[in-house]
Amino acid sequence: MAIAFALLLAQGISAVLLYRAQADRREAALVHTAALRLFAAGREEGRFGGEIRHGPEFGGRQLKVELLPASPLVAGDDRRSHAEDELREILEDQGAVLGQVVVVQRPTSEDPRLAGKLEHRTRMLGDHAPPPPDHVLLAAVELQPAGGGWLAVRIPVPGGERALLASLLGQTLLLYGLLVGAIALILGRITRPLAALTRRLERFAQTRDIDGQLEPQGPDDIRSLIVAHNAMEGRIAALLDEKDVMLGAIGHDLKTPLAALRVRIECVDDESERAKMAATIEDITRSLDDILSLARVGRPSDPREPTELSALVAHVAEEFEDMGEPVTFAPSERIVLSLRPTWLRRAVRNLVSNALRYAGSARITLERQGDSAVVRVEDDGPGIPDGDIERMLEPFTRGDPSRNSGTGGAGLGLTLARAIAEQHGGKLHLANRRGADGAVAGLTATISLPIT
Numbered sequence: 033m034a035i036a037f038a039l040l041l042a043q044g045i046s047a048v049l050l051y052r053a054q055a056d057r058r059e060a061a062l063v064h065t066a067a068l069r070l071f072a073a074g075r076e077e078g079r080f081g082g083e084i085r086h087g088p089e090f091g092g093r094q095l096k097v098e099l100l101p102a103s104p105l106v107a108g109d110d111r112r113s114h115a116e117d118e119l120r121e122i123l124e125d126q127g128a129v130l131g132q133v134v135v136v137q138r139p140t141s142e143d144p145r146l147a148g149k150l151e152h153r154t155r156m157l158g159d160h161a162p163p164p165p166d167h168v169l170l171a172a173v174e175l176q177p178a179g180g181g182w183l184a185v186r187i188p189v190p191g192g193e194r195a196l197l198a199s200l201l202g203q204t205l206l207l208y209g210l211l212v213g214a215i216a217l218i219l220g221r222i223t224r225p226l227a228a229l230t231r232r233l234e235r236f237a238q239t240r241d242i243d244g245q246l247e248p249q250g251p252d253d254i255r256s257l258i259v260a261h262n263a264m265e266g267r268i269a270a271l272l273d274e275k276d277v278m279l280g281a282i283g284h285d286l287k288t289p290l291a292a293l294r295v296r297i298e299c300v301d302d303e304s305e306r307a308k309m310a311a312t313i314e315d316i317t318r319s320l321d322d323i324l325s326l327a328r329v330g331r332p333s334d335p336r337e338p339t340e341l342s343a344l345v346a347h348v349a350e351e352f353e354d355m356g357e358p359v360t361f362a363p364s365e366r367i368v369l370s371l372r373p374t375w376l377r378r379a380v381r382n383l384v385s386n387a388l389r390y391a392g393s394a395r396i397t398l399e400r401q402g403d404s405a406v407v408r409v410e411d412d413g414p415g416i417p418d419g420d421i422e423r424m425l426e427p428f429t430r431g432d433p434s435r436n437s438g439t440g441g442a443g444l445g446l447t448l449a450r451a452i453a454e455q456h457g458g459k460l461h462l463a464n465r466r467g468a469d470g471a472v473a474g475l476t477a478t479i480s481l482p483i484t
Contacts, residue, residue, distance in 0.1 A: 405480070
């Protein structure tokens, strides 16, 4: 659009300059015609005076070079100083001695000499009268010595402004269309493959899946960029696959000895020690599950499916209620989204578990806000210091002493919930809820999911 506007501006300036040049040439031709008439009149009479019987035709009648006693200027005349200088120069080069020189252009209907003749001709011929020119150029020179009168001649100004403007406008539009069309083709050849590459990058950033390779197209440098991107994308996918294989092996190799330890601790006679060992093994197992889930959340294997969100959230709340936990869920409107229900259920569970761990209770709500579905988990706990909220979303980050290690967890619950929300194109937001006195009254965790 910037190039198109620049071209339009350039073509407009070019059209104005051409129009002015054409107008200047036309005026110069009229001035030379007037100079020829005036010089011929003066030469025929032996001086610059008298009346010439052979002038230019105007509407079937003869226009005459007149000898006037005074200047032909009238109020409101538009004097052409450049034309006056040119007329003086032409005549003085032929040896004429002049006083003042006047060149004006006035509408034909406002010329004192021609107005009456036009009216008479219209009465005589009616509708058959040929149309007069719109304007007339009056050229007059003062004879010397002073008081010798004025020689004046009227030259009809030919029309053609509209034709000239139409021609210039047509040329401008033609050139503009050709230039903009050529530029559009060139830019389209560049931007189409770039747009395809951008869409490919966005899809890969969201799914990390490769569905074939992007076909190189466009100019050589764009083709080279696409080839380099395909190589980089393939290398990234290979690294991700290698990471998944490695994590799977780590999970298998660690869970097997943990299961063996769980069996062996049954031989411990001290029930208290056995319970502590079992709790430690369970903590390690949960932490390992969270680590593996966080590593795989970017490349889920299960497809999206239409899911009734309120039913999913209600099911999570029922799970905690069945375990005797104080979790409530307010019924909400029906919202169906394309989700990975297993993952989203995991995210909501993490937020509810976080609220129960630090506040002892949780309230879940679901509502539609514009083009988003919003799941809120509220608690009445101590909240999080405002400066630490963003830090709490990072992996293996624990809170202040009010959320100490004695409460359990590896610091991955919020991180995993955020990753799952982003996997669905949404986001996780944490905010302290404040009471009437401004003190922190609890924490609100919000998952916003786009409704598509």
